[in-house]
Amino acid sequence: LRARLLYYDHRWNGRSGRSGPAGFDTWQNDAAALLDHLGIARATIYGHSYGAWIALAFAARNPQRVERLILCGASPAFDYAPDLSRQEHEAPAAVQALLAGLTTPPATDDELRELWRTILPLYFETSPPPELLARTHCSAAGYAHSSAALAGFSVVASQPAMTMPMLILVGSHDFITP
Numbered sequence: 001l002r003a004r005l006l007y008y009d010h011r012w013n014g015r016s017g018r019s020g021p022a023g024f025d026t027w028q029n030d031a032a033a034l035l036d037h038l039g040i041a042r043a044t045i046y047g048h049s050y051g052a053w054i055a056l057a058f059a060a061r062n063p064q065r066v067e068r069l070i071l072c073g074a075s076p077a078f079d080y081a082p083d084l085s086r087q088e089h090e091a092p093a094a095v096q097a098l099l100a101g102l103t104t105p106p107a108t109d110d111e112l113r114e115l116w117r118t119i120l121p122l123y124f125e126t127s128p129p130p131e132l133l134a135r136t137h138c139s140a141a142g143y144a145h146s147s148a149a150l151a152g153f154s155v156v157a158s159q160p161a162m163t164m165p166m167l168i169l170v171g172s173h174d175f176i177t178p
Contacts, residue, residue: 003044008034010054012142022145024057024153031058035065044068049176050146053078053153060158069162072169075177077154083178087122094119105144112138122175 009016010027020026031054035043045066047055052074059066087095097118106112113133120128155162170177 006034006038009137010051010142012145013139014137014142018139018141022142023149024054027054028058028061032062032065041065042067044070046070046072047074048072049074050150053150056155057153059162059164060155063161063164066162066164069164069166070169071166073171073174073177074168076156076159078150078152079154082175084175086173087175091121094122098122102147105147106140109138109140112140112143125173 011020011030012018012022031045035041042065045055045058045068047053047070049072052071055069055071056074056076059069084095084098097115101115101119106115113136116133116136116138120132172178
C-alpha cells in the first residue's frame with residue numbers, strides 16, 4: 001500500500017451534519033480528530049479551492065501533522081478582490097450572479113445549487129457537463145459559514161513554521177486565486 005486517500009465532507013458541508021460550530025478552528029479540529037481516530041500521526045494534506053484554505057489553516061496550526069501539503073487554487077491570505085475582468089467579457093450574467101451570491105449568500109440549498117449552475121461556466125474553459133452537480137449536496141448554511149470564515153483569512157504570519165514540502169497549483173485563468 002503506497003497511499004490511502006481519505007476524503008470527507010467538512011462539518012456543515014456535503015453530507016456532514018448541519019449542527020455545532022463552524023469555521024477554520026472547527027474544521028481544523030475535526031481534521032485533527034479524524035487523523036487521531038485513524039491513528040495517523042502525519043499525513044499528506046491536499047486541498048482544492050476552499051478546501052485549500054482549510055488545508056493551509058490546518059498546516060499553519062499543526063505543521064507537525066503535515067508531511068506534505070498540496071494546494072490547488074489557494075493563497076496565504078484572502079485580502080484581495082478576485083479578478084473578474086476576463087469573465088466579465090465572456091459570461092457577464094454569471095459574473096453578476098457570482099457577485100450577488102457573494103454579497104447576499106443563498107438562503108436555501110436549492111438557491112445555492114442554482115447559483116452553482118449559473119456560475120460553473122466561470123470555472124471551466126469549456127461548458128462543464130450538466131451532471132457535474134447531480135450528486136453534489138449543497139449547503140447554503142455551509143456556504144454562509146465558509147464565506148464568513150474566509151473574510152480576513154491569513155496564514156502569512158505562520159508561514160515560517162510551515163517547512164513541509166508544498167506543491168501549489170494555480171492556473172492563469174483562475175480568477176479567485178490569480
